[in-house]
Amino acid sequence: MDPIQEAIAEIESRELGDKFSYQAIAKKHGVARMTLMRRHRGETEAYGVRNLSLHPQHEKELVRYIDTLTERRLPPTKEMI
Structure with missing residues (x-):
């Protein structure tokens, strides 16, 4: 750290x-x-966080959304994400 x-x-x-x-x-x-x-x-916030494509919180939400789609057996597409 x-x-x-x-x-x-x-x-x-x-x-x-x-x-x-x-x-x-x-x-x-x-x-x-x-x-x-x-x-x-x-x-x-840290310089590195500002330069990310996605903020870490948004990334977590996106991963959770993809996991939810996968559990429902709906493979995520680019349009969905």
Whole structure:
């Protein structure tokens, strides 16, 4: 896991209402404070995610749709997808 993801995981593992410092967590993991804040708040996402053809969430939904079609014995075509 890259440092920014570790920092976000540390923030999200805290109890609701627990106070924390973006500055302290950013320093601990060696990441930029503003980048950590933006990623945690969902204002930005990793560079690699922006360059994907499909967002990971859309990809999961598409796979689920294809699995559903396959279970119904309807082979998916390009037009369906």
